[in-house]
Amino acid sequence: MPVVAKKLADAPPKPRAAPARDRLLDAAAALAVRRGAKDLTLDAVAEAAGVSKGGLLYHFPSKDALLTAMIEQMVSRFAVEHAEALAREPAGEPGRWTRALLTSFFRLPPREMAERHRQCGALLAAVAENPRLLDPVRVFYRAWRQEVEHDGLPPEKALLALAAVDGVMFWLLFEMWTPPTDELAAMHRLLREVCSVPDAGGGATSAKAAHSLR
Amino acid sequence: MPVVAKKLADAPPKPRAAPARDRLLDAAAALAVRRGAKDLTLDAVAEAAGVSKGGLLYHFPSKDALLTAMIEQMVSRFAVEHAEALAREPAGEPGRWTRALLTSFFRLPPREMAERHRQCGALLAAVAENPRLLDPVRVFYRAWRQEVEHDGLPPEKALLALAAVDGVMFWLLFEMWTPPTDELAAMHRLLREVCSVPDAGGGATSAKAAHSLR
DNA sequence: GTCTATAGTCCGATAGAC
DNA sequence: GTCTATCGGACTATAGAC
Numbered sequence A, B: 001m002p003v004v005a006k007k008l009a010d011a012p013p014k015p016r017a018a019p020a021r022d023r024l025l026d027a028a029a030a031l032a033v034r035r036g037a038k039d040l041t042l043d044a045v046a047e048a049a050g051v052s053k054g055g056l057l058y059h060f061p062s063k064d065a066l067l068t069a070m071i072e073q074m075v076s077r078f079a080v081e082h083a084e085a086l087a088r089e090p091a092g093e094p095g096r097w098t099r100a101l102l103t104s105f106f107r108l109p110p111r112e113m114a115e116r117h118r119q120c121g122a123l124l125a126a127v128a129e130n131p132r133l134l135d136p137v138r139v140f141y142r143a144w145r146q147e148v149e150h151d152g153l154p155p156e157k158a159l160l161a162l163a164a165v166d167g168v169m170f171w172l173l174f175e176m177w178t179p180p181t182d183e184l185a186a187m188h189r190l191l192r193e194v195c196s197v198p199d200a201g202g203g204a205t206s207a208k209a210a211h212s213l214r
Numbered sequence C: 001g002t003c004t005a006t007a008g009t010c011c012g013a014t015a016g017a018c
Numbered sequence D: 001g002t003c004t005a006t007c008g009g010a011c012t013a014t015a016g017a018c
Helices: A020-034 A042-049 A053-059 A063-088 A096-106 A110-129 A131-149 A155-173 A181-194 A207-212 B002-010 B019-034 B042-049 B053-059 B063-088 B096-106 B110-129 B131-149 B155-173 B181-194 B207-211
Strands: none
Touching: A020 A042, A020 A053, A020 A063, A020 A110, A042 A053, A042 A063, A063 A096, A063 A110, A063 A131, A096 A131, A096 A155, A096 A181, A110 A131, A110 A155, A110 A181, A110 B110, A131 A155, A155 A181, A155 B155, A155 B181, A181 B155, A181 B181, B019 B042, B019 B053, B019 B063, B019 B110, B042 B053, B042 B063, B063 B096, B063 B110, B063 B131, B096 B131, B096 B155, B096 B181, B110 B131, B110 B155, B110 B181, B131 B155, B155 B181
């Protein structure tokens, strides 16, 4: 069930299309990235979502509740997207889980990838208000690392994929840089090579590449 | 200038930073990570550093000034550490700049690495107050990407190293996970293999070379 | 369900003593 | 250089109209 989250982004006061609850969550994540967590006030979120403050507090009885819901939505969307990619990944091959991660992450072109990752503004908002709100994300990460351990790859390869994906997410989250399409594709390709399984029977060229190890 | 002259000779006005200044900067970064940017108040920073609020405002005339200094210190420390690693990297080999990045990043054991990266709390504090405070970091990143382009490696390899390093930093910054020593070492080794030069070529990505990384 | 009005709290920054 | 006292402003959350 693909969640098509084509959404509002910036200042337009009242984009009324989705239910108020979803509008509020998306507006809040965008605000955290663009204006900073300090400006993520109930007034600002309500105004950006085209709702009054009272309306906001009907859906989320406190700011903590709003932030908790933002984190929850972010985590569950990542989980859903990965599950979809995993279902399409051929079974029985080692590294399947990790390659599904790469597929779901690199699926979108840069612009949409950046827009989709704006909801990670939930991280910035949560850690600004109370770092404990990130606990659900920490649980999620622990589960992913356990998956990675049973993925049949050397652990450092799967960890490298995780780290690389999070690094690009870091760039998008802090708006450091949005890599162009071709560089994203090249990184994706390289990571797939690293996380692929060489032909059974072993490669003949194995020792050569390690020549520059310290 | 009879009495003042001695004082000036002993304590030159500019280059010597007051201990209080550094204590304030470090305390602020730690507060941002541990308690959240919301609790990064002038009162809290002053108390954590063992200074009064008035003392803080003497060194940093506004909260913006404090945050700007935090960002500045973080960036300059990264630059210095990389420059030191670069100086020790053998000259003339492609990928030199990138391998220096890996060396400077993976230099410390997990515990100290996490502690050293707590000053990246400056990122959280700055983006919470005003995302524009990150502009110096963006300039810094742009410069690094340009270095990477002239490093003699296929761009995606250097970008992968940058992303992986930032991903681990992301884990430490949000306290998602601190990888153990052996997994850090394995990731470092794998990245060095990827960023080494397999043969004289170094232009195109060869699937054969990537498959030999095992 | 959605809104207005307001109560109560806390923060950043200034002024000025020492 | 370091401190205390304090003011004005902004924010969360409640109460209750419609």
